[in-house]
Amino acid sequence: MQSKTEIQRPVSNIFIVSSIIAALFLNGLPWSGIGLMLRPDFVALVLLYWCMHKPLRIGIGLSWAVGIFADVSDATLFGQHALAYTLLAFGGVVLHRRLQMFGLRQQTIQVFGIFALTYAVYLMVNWQVNGYVVWPYLLGCVTSTLLWMPLSVMFNAIRQHSLDRNRP
């Protein structure tokens, strides 16, 4: 059975919400030391995926709201994650047609740009507030990008699977 094109593959709200909660959970695991430096931002990954694939469902506003929750759970200043995720979602929503034309490998390169921008904004806010920059933090942007392909493949497969199962 040939897989259906992107636009026809529906997705349930439950899947979207639970994926975001799972991402918050993964971000909340007690990472420390070098693990914390290398920690990919799972929430950013999941948000970007949904902004790219369902831009009418998960857009800039909802990403901002998730960012506020991330701020609370990370005990950062209000608006720090929210600002970064707003930019991320904007990148995803505006570029979603272009990104979907590419294969996963080319997507990864473009996604790296979006992540780099997001991380740079986050870092800049920190620099303004705290007065110093922790450069190794940018490593997280590389690990996030590396996770893009596995995550896309996994989510696409889950969506395809639920589509096949629901077919009469």
Add this chain to the structure above:
Amino acid sequence: MIDNTQSLQFFNRGPSPVARLVFFSVLSLLLLFVDARYRYLESTRSALSVLISPIQRLSTMPNSLWQKAGDFFITQNRQHELIKQNDELQLQHQRDAAQLLQLQSLEKENQHLRSLDALPIRNQLKTQVAEIIYAERDVFRRKVLVNKGADTDVKLGEVVMDDVGIVGQITRVYPWLSEVTLITEKDQAVPVQVLRNGLRTIVFGAGDTSQLSLRYMPASADVQNGDVLVTSGIDGTYPPGIPVAKVIKIEHDSAYPFLNVTCLPIAGVDNHRHLLILSSFSKLPSRPDEKTRADNSGNRVKFRKSN
């Protein structure tokens, strides 16, 4: 006539992405500013933290399960190690008990002397044990979250220590959690005295390393390598006489009028899981001007931000 330069919109999808981007970015920046400067949003934060706390608690479970599993295997396989550890602890306990007896007699003596001198008697410390649930969630900051919050009467500004010295200060209280800012956080200030000669000064966190520094020490100040800094108790936030840091390096650049003094915290700031929260240790006579005192106690917590 239809304007061909604009594409037709068949469906109303609300404001354009650019408009949304601008709106939410400005909103975020506004929130950032308000939160960093005025801290008006603490009640909102604790309300939202109730929603997010199930996820947070879930996130700590793998870690605590891992520890429990580790404990289980220790009890299974390493009985002799446990016995050895137990013996060591017993010895330690005996040594401590002897010191404690001495301390008690000293305390009596001190009380007596103080009453002779009509000085106010220092209060007993009230402590509660808290466990760290998150350590340094953020690469940028030296903060931990502990499992005691407003429900066990933790208050803003209370002092947190381990068994050997000061670890930090409570800077945010949630319903079931509270946030401890470690003394190594950038610009976190602790009023201290040099134990050897009683020199009063203030020690600041360095932020990007686990070190502390003394600022504005004149080049002639009597500070030596290995000096122990203890809290001075001035200002009533920190109880007096608790070890804070040890001087490890003193540099003097002749182009600069101050010494560059680097210290290491004595407490295992980055090590332990269990911490003590000290409360209600000081009843200072109120300052002449009530307003300035209120301002000061607020400023202490905000100090880092205003810098």
